[in-house]
Each structure stands twice: as C-alpha cells, then as structure tokens.
Amino acid sequence: xxxxxxxxxxxxxxxxxxxxxxxxRSIQELDSVTVRFAGDSGDxxxxxxxxxTQTAAIIGNxxxxxxDFPAEIRAPAGSLPGVSAFQxxxxxxxxxxxxxxxxxLVAMNPAALKMHIGDLEGDGILIVNTDGFSENNLRKAGCxxxxxxxxxxxxxxxxxxxxxxxxxxxxQDLSLTKKEKDRCKNFFALGLTLWMFDRTLDSTLRWIxxxxxxxxxxxxxxxxxxxxxxxxxxxxxxxxxxxxxxAEATLPKGLYRQVTGNQAMAMGLAVGAHLAKKQLFxxxxxxxxxxxxxxxxxxxxxxxxxxxxxxxxIAAIGAAIGASFGGHLGVTASSGPGIALKTEAxxxxxxxxxxxxxxxxxxxGPSTGLPTKTExxxxxxxxxxxxxxxxxxxxAPATPGECFEYAITALRLAVKYMTPVFxxxxxxxxxxxxxxxxxxxxxxxxxxCHHLVDAKDFQPYRRDKTTLARPWVLPGTxxxxxxxxxxxxxxxxxxxxxxxxxxxxxxxxxxxxxAGMVQDIPxxxxxxxxxxxxxxxxxxxxxGAITTAVEKQQAAGKSVSSMHLxxxxxxPANTGSLLKNFEKVLVPxxxxxxxxxxxxxxxxxxxxxxxxxxxxxxxxxxxxxxxxGLL
Amino acid sequence: xxxxxxxxxxxxxxQEVRWCPGCGDYAILASMQRLAPSLGIAKEKFVFISGIxxxxxxxxxxxxxxxxxxxxxAMTIATGLKCTRPxxxxxxxxxxxxxxxxxxxxxxxxxxxxxxxxxxxxxxxxYGLTKGQYSPTSxxxxxxxxxxxxxxxxxxxxxxxALASEATFIARSIDVYSNHLQEVIRQAAAxxxxxxxxxxxxxxxxxxxxxxAFSERDVRNERLLELEDGRPMLFGKEKREGIRIQGxxxxxxxxxxxxxxxxxxxxxxxxxANMTIPFLLSRMDYPDFPVPIGVFRRVERPTYDELLQGQxxxxxxxxxxxxIVKLLKGSQTWEVH
Numbered sequence: 001x002x003x004x005x006x007x008x009x010x011x012x013x014x015x016x017x018x019x020x021x022x023x024x025r026s027i028q029e030l031d032s033v034t035v036r037f038a039g040d041s042g043d044x045x046x047x048x049x050x051x052x053t054q055t056a057a058i059i060g061n062x063x064x065x066x067x068d069f070p071a072e073i074r075a076p077a078g079s080l081p082g083v084s085a086f087q088x089x090x091x092x093x094x095x096x097x098x099x100x101x102x103x104x105l106v107a108m109n110p111a112a113l114k115m116h117i118g119d120l121e122g123d124g125i126l127i128v129n130t131d132g133f134s135e136n137n138l139r140k141a142g143c144x145x146x147x148x149x150x151x152x153x154x155x156x157x158x159x160x161x162x163x164x165x166x167x168x169x170x171x172q173d174l175s176l177t178k179k180e181k182d183r184c185k186n187f188f189a190l191g192l193t194l195w196m197f198d199r200t201l202d203s204t205l206r207w208i209x210x211x212x213x214x215x216x217x218x219x220x221x222x223x224x225x226x227x228x229x230x231x232x233x234x235x236x237x238x239x240x241x242x243x244x245x246x247a248e249a250t251l252p253k254g255l256y257r258q259v260t261g262n263q264a265m266a267m268g269l270a271v272g273a274h275l276a277k278k279q280l281f282x283x284x285x286x287x288x289x290x291x292x293x294x295x296x297x298x299x300x301x302x303x304x305x306x307x308x309x310x311x312x313x314i315a316a317i318g319a320a321i322g323a324s325f326g327g328h329l330g331v332t333a334s335s336g337p338g339i340a341l342k343t344e345a346x347x348x349x350x351x352x353x354x355x356x357x358x359x360x361x362x363x364x365g366p367s368t369g370l371p372t373k374t375e376x377x378x379x380x381x382x383x384x385x386x387x388x389x390x391x392x393x394x395x396a397p398a399t400p401g402e403c404f405e406y407a408i409t410a411l412r413l414a415v416k417y418m419t420p421v422f423x424x425x426x427x428x429x430x431x432x433x434x435x436x437x438x439x440x441x442x443x444x445x446x447x448x449c450h451h452l453v454d455a456k457d458f459q460p461y462r463r464d465k466t467t468l469a470r471p472w473v474l475p476g477t478x479x480x481x482x483x484x485x486x487x488x489x490x491x492x493x494x495x496x497x498x499x500x501x502x503x504x505x506x507x508x509x510x511x512x513x514x515a516g517m518v519q520d521i522p523x524x525x526x527x528x529x530x531x532x533x534x535x536x537x538x539x540x541x542x543x544g545a546i547t548t549a550v551e552k553q554q555a556a557g558k559s560v561s562s563m564h565l566x567x568x569x570x571x572p573a574n575t576g577s578l579l580k581n582f583e584k585v586l587v588p589x590x591x592x593x594x595x596x597x598x599x600x601x602x603x604x605x606x607x608x609x610x611x612x613x614x615x616x617x618x619x620x621x622x623x624x625x626x627x628x629g630l631l
Numbered sequence: 632x633x634x635x636x637x638x639x640x641x642x643x644x645x646q647e648v649r650w651c652p653g654c655g656d657y658a659i660l661a662s663m664q665r666l667a668p669s670l671g672i673a674k675e676k677f678v679f680i681s682g683i684x685x686x687x688x689x690x691x692x693x694x695x696x697x698x699x700x701x702x703x704x705a706m707t708i709a710t711g712l713k714c715t716r717p718x719x720x721x722x723x724x725x726x727x728x729x730x731x732x733x734x735x736x737x738x739x740x741x742x743x744x745x746x747x748x749x750x751x752x753x754x755x756x757x758y759g760l761t762k763g764q765y766s767p768t769s770x771x772x773x774x775x776x777x778x779x780x781x782x783x784x785x786x787x788x789x790x791x792x793a794l795a796s797e798a799t800f801i802a803r804s805i806d807v808y809s810n811h812l813q814e815v816i817r818q819a820a821a822x823x824x825x826x827x828x829x830x831x832x833x834x835x836x837x838x839x840x841x842x843x844a845f846s847e848r849d850v851r852n853e854r855l856l857e858l859e860d861g862r863p864m865l866f867g868k869e870k871r872e873g874i875r876i877q878g879x880x881x882x883x884x885x886x887x888x889x890x891x892x893x894x895x896x897x898x899x900x901x902x903x904a905n906m907t908i909p910f911l912l913s914r915m916d917y918p919d920f921p922v923p924i925g926v927f928r929r930v931e932r933p934t935y936d937e938l939l940q941g942q943x944x945x946x947x948x949x950x951x952x953x954x955i956v957k958l959l960k961g962s963q964t965w966e967v968h
Contacts, residue, residue, distance in 0.1 A: 058965045203963070210962075257964045267958060274955055281715050301946035303953030306939060308714060310707070311740035318700070318707025318737075322680075325698060325708065326716035348701050437967075438959045475696035475712070475719055478675045483644075483690045485699025486683075495646075496691065 027198055027245045032091030034099030035193060038116045039108030040077050041070055041084040044186030049086025050433070051190055055203045057258050057435050060248025061090040064544065066098035066617060067431045071288070071371040078140040083115045092247040096544030098432060100619035104196070106189050108132050108163070110141035117153075125242055126156040127192065129185070131164035159238065163188050170228035171221050180218065184225035191229025198245045201226055252437060259436040261400035261429035262289070265359060266296030268407025270303045273329050275446045276411060281323035282331045283308040283316040288371045289430045290333045290361040313341035317358070321345060324354045327451060327474040329411055333359035336378045337368060340385070346420050347386045350510065352484045353470045355414035362426040364615045373615025374427030376540050376590040380597070382422040383569050389507045391514035393417070394569040396424040398543035401436040403429060406566065412447045417517055418469040424568070426590070428617050429541045455479030460494035468513035515570050524572040528554055528561030531581035534630050536562040537607070539595055542588055542618045549623035560627055568595070576603040584630045586610060588623050637668035644694040655806035655832035656685060659753060660692055666813045670820050672720045679722045680709045682729035685760050686753035686832070689724040703734025706741040709748050717936045720820070721748040727768040728758050731787055735767075742796035742825050744935040749819045749826045754789060757838035789829045790913035790927060794906055800826040801909070801928040805846045806833060811857070811924060818926055824934050845917045854917055858925035863896040866921045873897070874920070881911050883920060901929040
C-alpha cells in the first residue's frame with residue numbers, strides 16, 4: 001500500500017477555498033506530506049521550497065525542512081553535481097523531521113530525477129518538467145534512455161508537465177528575454193504545487209511584491225508564472241486525483257515565525273548581548289554553512305552588534321578574544337576546518353580565562369570534506385581538539401529554534417565562568433527551518449557582567465569561590481594594570497610561573513572550573529519512562545529522527561525511552577544514573593561514534609552506536625531499525 | 632591619575648627583565664618607558680599586546696595593561712580590542728619572525744585597514760627565542776643552525792611590504808639611537824591610523840653586529856640618512872651628500888661637486904600619495920646607500936575603528952536603537968490560538 005494512500009483518511013467533497021478554483025472536485029485530507037523540489041542549481045528550487053514552506057507555516061501546519069544544495073555555486077547546468085533540492089515536511093500534528101522519503105517529487109530535469117527518484121515513496125507522485133528532458137540534458141545526466149519513455153517510472157504516479165513552455169506562454173507579451181522568462185519556471189512549479197495542496201497564493205504574491213519592487217516587470221512575470229501553475233492544476237483533469245489538504249496542526253498557543261538555525265543563532269546572540277547590557281563583537285571568516293550568521297549579524301548594527309569579517313579564521317577568533325579582553329562579548333563562528341585553525345587561539349582563551357563563544361556549524365569532513373552537507377563529526381574536536389589539558393564547555397542545540405536559546409546560554413556561561421564556550425550546530429540545523437514560537441522578551445533571563453574596579457588586594461587570578469572564575473578587569477581601569485598571557489600563570493597572582501606543582505594545580509583548577517559548571521546545567525529529562533529496555537541517547541540535529549522513532553515505539557507499547565543531550569561538556573549530573581536504568585543504550589550519531597566513546601569512557605556503559613556519515617540527516621527508519629534490533 | 636605627573640618609573644613593572652645581557656631590547660624598553668609619560672595618555676589607557684618571541688616579552692616589563700598572546704597573532708587581538716575600545720592606546724610589539732613570518736598575513740591586513748594602533752616591529756634578522764635560526768629578514772646565504780650551507784630564502788623588506796599594504800604611517804629607527812627612536816615613536820603615537828615602526832635591534836647572541844656597520848655612533852652621520860619631512864635628504868658629517876632620483880633610480884650626489892647644488896637634492900615629502908619615492912627609499916641599503924631612518928610615509932585616511940563606529944551610528948540614527956521584539960518577529964508571523 002502506498003504511504004500516501006495510507007495517510008488518506010477521508011475523501012470529502014465540499015466547496016474549496018483558494019483562488020477562485022472550481023468547487024466541484026473532491027479534496028483528500030492527509031495528515032502529513034513530504035514534498036521535494038529538485039532541479040538545477042540555477043532553477044530556483046530553494047526559493048520554491050522556502051515559499052511553499054512559508055505558506056504551509058502560515059496556514060498553521062507544523063513544518064520541517066531540509067535544503068540540500070551543491071558546494072559549487074553553479075555547477076554545469078543539467079549535470080548531476082549541479083542538482084539542488086529542497087524538502088519540506090508539513091503536517092496537521094507535531095513533527096520533528098523533514099521526512100525520510102518524499103511523497104511528492106518535483107523534478108525539473110533528468111539529473112534531478114536521477115539523483116532523487118530513489119527517495120520517492122514506492123508509488124509517490126512525480127511531477128516532471130518534460131521541457132528539461134532534452135537529449136543534451138539526458139546525456140549530461142548519464143541517461144542512456146529517456147526515463148519518461150523507458151518505463152522505469154511506471155510504479156510512480158507520474159505527471160508530465162511542459163513547465164518551461166507553459167511558463168513562456170504565460171509570459172508571452174512581456175518584453176523579457178528568453179533567459180529571464182526561463183527563470184520564472186520555478187514559480188510555475190510552485191503554483192502547481194500550492195494548488196495540489198489547496199493553498200492560497202497570498203504569501204508568495206506578497207513576497208514577490210516586496211522582493212521585486214525595483215523590477216516591476218520581473219515581479220509581473222513571476223506573479224503570472226505562479227498563477228499559471230496554479231490554474232494549470234485547477235483546470236487539468238488529470239490533476240483532480242491529486243488534490244489534497246493538510247489541516248492545521250495544534251501547536252502551543254502563541255505568535256510564530258519561521259526560523260532557520262543560523263537565523264535563530266544570530267538572534268540569540270543579539271538578544272544575549274541585550275540581556276547582558278553589553279556590546280557584542282562578532283568576528284568571523286566566511287565559511288559554509290556558517291556564513292549566514294555573519295550576514296544576519298551584519299544587519300544588527302542598531303542592536304549593539306559590531307561585525308568584523310577577518311582576513312582568516314585565526315584573525316577572527318583573535319579579534320573576538322581582543323574584544324572580550326576589552327569587556328565586550330567576543331563571538332566567532334566557523335565550521336570544522338576553520339575551527340581547526342582557531343584551536344591555538346581557543347587555548348589562549350583557556351589560559352587567560354576570558355569569555356568567548358565559538359560556534360561550529362558542522363559539515364562533512366575531514367579536510368574540506370562535504371562543505372554543504374551535514375555531519376556531527378566535530379564533537380571530539382570541540383571537547384578535546386587542542387594541545388595539552390584544555391577544558392572548555394560544549395553545548396549543542398537540538399533544533400533550529402533551540403539555537404536561539406543556547407546562543408544566550410553560551411554567552412551567559414562564558415561570562416559567568418570566564419571561559420570559552422563551544423556551540424555545536426550543523427548544516428541541517430543551520431539551513432533547516434521550523435515554525436518557532438517567538439519568546440516573550442520579559443521571560444528571558446537577564447544576566448550580569450561584573451568588572452572589578454577595586455584596586456585593593458587585586459590579584460588577576462584570584463577566583464570566585466563558587467564558579468572559580470577569575471575577575472574580568474577592563475583595560476582602562478586605573479590602578480589594576482597587569483599583563484595576561486599564554487604562559488602558565490601562578491595561582492592567584494597570575495605572574496608567569498614555571499613551577500611544576502603550580503602547573504599541575506592550575507591544570508586541575510581549569511578542569512575543575514569547567515566540571516563545576518554542572519551546577520548551572522539542568523538535569524537531562526527523559527522522553528519516556530525512567531527505566532526500561534532501550535535508551536536512545538542523542539545530541540544535536542538527530543533529535544527529530546530519534547524522537548519520532550521513539551514516539552512510534554512507545555505508541556506500539558515498547559519499552560523505549562530517549563535522552564537528548566544539549567550539554568556535552570560537562571554532561572548533566574544525572575546522565576550516568578539514567579544510563580544505568582536501561583538494559584541497552586543506543587547512541588545514533590552522524591559520526592563514527594564520538595558521543596558513544598564519551599559515554600563509555602565516563603560511565604562504563606556498554607553503549608551501542610548507530611553511525612552514519614553520508615552528509616545526510618539520520619532517518620526515522622534507520623533509528624527504528626536500530627531500536628528494533630535491540631528489543 | 633593625571634598623566635603629566637608620571638615619570639619613567641611609573642611605567643616600569645616589578646617583573647625582572649629576562650632578556651640576555653646586552654640585548655637591544657633593553658634600549659627599546661628604556662626608550663618607551665622614558666617616552667610614555669610625555670605622550671599625554673593616561674597610564675591605564677596603554678595596552679601593550681605582543682605575540683611570541685624575545686620582543687614579545689615586552690608587555691611584562693611595562694607597568695600598564697598588557698597581553699602576551701600567541702605566535703603571530705598579536706595584531707588580531709589588538710584589532711578586536713581597538714574596534715571595541717577606541718578609547719585605549721593600543722600598541723603591538725612584534726618581531727621579524729612573529730610579525731613577518733608566522734603573522735605575515737595579519738601584518739598585511741591590519742596595515743591596510745588602518746586601524747588606529749601602533750605597531751613596533753623589532754627586527755634583529757634572526758630567531759632568538761628558538762636559538763638562532765634564520766628569519767624572513769635574514770640575508771640570503773646566512774649560515775645558522777637550520778641552514779648550515781647558508782639560507783636559500785630571499786629576505787622580505789618590512790618597509791616595502793608595509794607600503795604595499797597601504798600603511799598610513801611607516802617609519803624606521805634603531806635600538807641604540809635612543810633620541811631618534813623616541814621621536815619616531817612619539818610621531819607614531821600622534822598619528823591617527825595604523826603606525827608601523829621597524830626598529831633595527833641587535834641580537835648580541837645570535838646575530839651580533841647585524842646593523843653595526845651603520846648604527847654605531849661614529850659612523851651614523853655618514854651611513855644613515857635621517858629623513859625629515861620637508862627637508863632635503865642630506866647626510867654626511869657636513870650634510871653635503873644627498874639623494875636625488877635620476878632615471879627612476881636613487882643616487883648619491885655630493886653638493887658642490889660637478890655642479891650639483893643643494894636644490895638638486897630630493898626633498899622628503901612624507902605626506903605624498905605617490906608611493907614611488909617612499910618605495911625607492913625603502914629599498915636603499917648600506918653599503919650602496921646610506922640607510923634611511925625616520926618617517927617614510929604619513930598620510931591621512933579614515934581609521935577602521937572610526938568607520939566601524941560610523942556605520943553603527945548611522946544605522947542607529949536611521950532606525951533608532953534596536954527593538955528586540957521587532958527583531959524576534961522578523962518579516963512574517965502568524966498567531967496560533
């Protein structure tokens with residue numbers, strides 16, 4: 001049975017909403033659908049996907065997205081490496097992932113079809129742009145026969161649409177070039193898809209108006225293409241069988257918007273600075289997939305944010321440390337390769353005990369690896385990847401929206417404990433979007449930054465008794481002149497010291513300070529019963545797949561719980577005791593077993609891994625299979 | 632604390648100075664401590680930031696705020712500090728290895744940005760702290776522990792590189808020429824924008840006498856060319872020898888000989904936008920030429936820190952102080968009831 005048909009709960013015949021469509025046809029109700037738009041990287045698939053998502057979100061569906069684009073800005077048109085895709089999962093209930101497989105695939109050319117057909121449900125809906133299937137494109141995609149003619153697509157519900165031709169017809173009398181008209185075909189595809197799911201065009205029309213204010217003719221062309229696609233669905237008999245509706249989800253009350261992880265991160269940093277009544281200095285060097293945070297921050301100049309695009313990764317963290325030395329909130333962000341370059345400077349911040357937040361938006365590695373693909377390969381790099389004994393705090397948000405909350409937490413902890421704090425995001429959190437309930441500013445906890453000004457008995461390394469933090473003294477403060485640096489410090493005085501016992505004492509003190517942060521870290525909560533057969537432990541962006549899989553097991557009455565760690569160093573105080581309440585511990589990760597190593601090491605627990613490093617998110621099916629293997 | 636009442640002693644820290652006896656760094660430190668009280672800057676506003684190397688121990692010996700950072704990166708930390716704290720007087724202390732080798736990239740970019748900081752590069756043409764390997768300013772063929780057959784590296788010229796990096800203030804002085812050094816540093820401190828000062832510094836352990844051919848007191852007149860803005864480039868005991876440009880090249884001429892008049896001697900113009908003459912000067916070296924010292928270039932350009940703050944102020948003026956609630960809402964929201 002097809003997944004899509006299983007989801008069909010009832011078929012109704014009733015007057016339809018929408019842009020004046022005829023009301024005689026029936027609309028089938030579904031509880032959730034996954035649509036994937038795939039085309040050439042110049043085809044505007046990311047735009048079509050994100051507009052579709054915005055409309056779904058505004059209607060009230062829960063949504064989760066997975067953009068998947070090539071590392072090349074414009075790989076040769078029509079080629080396999082040039083394929084860009086955007087997947088959106090939307091539903092009438094709470095969902096946690098962008099979906100394992102697609103129910104609907106929109107393929108603009110043979111390369112897109114070839115790359116993504118494997119992820120289409122057995123009898124899913126396939127919409128192809130027949131105009132993209134030229135001999136040339138077939139050759140570029142390495143197709144010896146035309147898949148539209150060789151019978152290979154028979155199991156799917158395939159709809160062949162001459163998207164390019166129809167777009168051109170709709171734009172006939174506009175004085176745009178052929179190339180410009182070609183570019184509007186994504187709006188045709190979007191319009192058709194919006195019709196399929198009985199959506200209105202309002203949100204996209206508004207967006208076109210805003211975006212193309214300066215180019216009225218392009219605005220008109222895109223509006224027409226969008227409407228042409230919509231009406232094509234409405235008037236073409238064949239499409240009557242694929243007209244669906246997904247009702248709104250019951251999300252917690254409140255005001256919502258859509259956010260990606262990178263947007264949420266940027267907002268969290270700005271809000272954190274506001275809560276601390278501090279200026280934030282964001283220094284970074286452009287790198288995928290972290291650059292969007294810099295782009296966002298650069299727009300926040302009236303929010304006490306200064307941005308600095310440095311000459312390299314090292315300069316970026318150097319400048320962040322310099323800003324923190326001066327009493328501002330120094331933040332830098334990068335991805336794995338850039339973090340590798342920053343390591344020596346992170347150690348300087350460990351030694352001089354200054355607050356700095358380091359964001360690592362992880363991607364596939366090692367080396368340049370898979371720049372645009374997701375991975376969780378940098379956990380051990382963040383915790384251990386520096387010379388000598390170099391403890392830092394490591395936090396990892398689990399959803400795009402959580403990036404906001406943990407950006408604030410990272411700033412708060414960095415300042416309170418005078419330490420570098422790592423924030424681990426990844427490609428799928430960074431670019432993935434979800435509806436986000438806008439928090440009330442008054443509910444966000446303020447935090448104080450103290451700067452010592454009293455010269456009496458001043459010692460640069462005299463520590464606070466509870467946090468073990470040293471004082472944050474601002475240059476410019478009379479009477480407290482002193483020099484800090486990377487050489488080992490004498491306890492209390494901060495003078496350079498080569499004394500063997502002092503060095504050991506200081507190494508232990510620095511470790512103790514980070515370990516002691518556990519007093520500020522909430523206990524980890526379990527999803528499910530507090531003991532049982534299988535505990536699934538995860539961190540970061542695998543939250544959605546793990547939670548969905550565990551939900552299904554629990555619904556089937558299985559003894560399965562999950563624990564999702566947002567604090568990786570130090571780990572929450574109750575982690576060890578909870579692990580011991582379960583017969584089996586499963587640790588799914590997008591790496592070869594990094595958290596598993598830590599859990600085994602710290603708690604002597606015989607954890608089993610589910611490990612995947614393909615540049616793609618974990619799927620619910622993969623987690624389900626691994627759990628079932630342990631039951 | 633009023634800066635006018637301060638003396639040299641106020642700038643000497645309680646740390647025991649640990650450079651080798653006879654090191655040129657002592658002279659530079661003494662010059663800085665002597666000069667600092669007269670710069671009109673409050674003591675607590677001074678911040679000395681260094682990288683790694685012999686020179687980089689400097690901040691420990693100044694009784695001011697200091698940051699002994701990591702190899703080659705002092706300028707990056709100074710950048711973050713000055714961007715956020717324009718009220719501070721930020722000094723980078725670096726060397727030929729720290730500033731031109733491992734930190735070469737930051738050197739270029741810090742200079743072109745024109746951040747309002749002062750960079751003192753102690754050039755001893757050798758690696759001292761790692762015990763005597765050649766540096767990026769060592770002459771080709773130099774025999775060191777790492778180059779027993781002689782170095783095959785061609786040296787970099789710090790001043791030429793500073794010019795290519797668009798620095799707005801470029802100067803050179805010598806450790807043992809204290810009066811000159813103090814005057815150059817005074818002018819560096821007064822310059823708004825990045826000030827780069829190369830200081831020839833003798834390493835008496837690993838590269839002794841690297842500059843003595845022209846820096847010794849008894850030969851300075853003949854072998855140094857002290858650049859003074861608006862003055863002819865004359866040198867020699869009687870100031871009768873000078874520099875002129877002929878056929879695009881500098882040459883030494885003797886005033887009063889072969890019809891050469893004082894008007895024929897090139898007049899130093901530090902403020903010229905033209906890079907050609909400063910560049911030619913940066914290439915002049917003993918024994919073909921006297922070694923030019925003093926301020927090579929001093930031009931005005933908006934500083935990075937003021938441009939950064941300027942953009943922030945512009946946005947604040949246009950949009951007012953940021954409204955967090957508006958930020959969180961973004962462009963499209965919807966209500967769930």
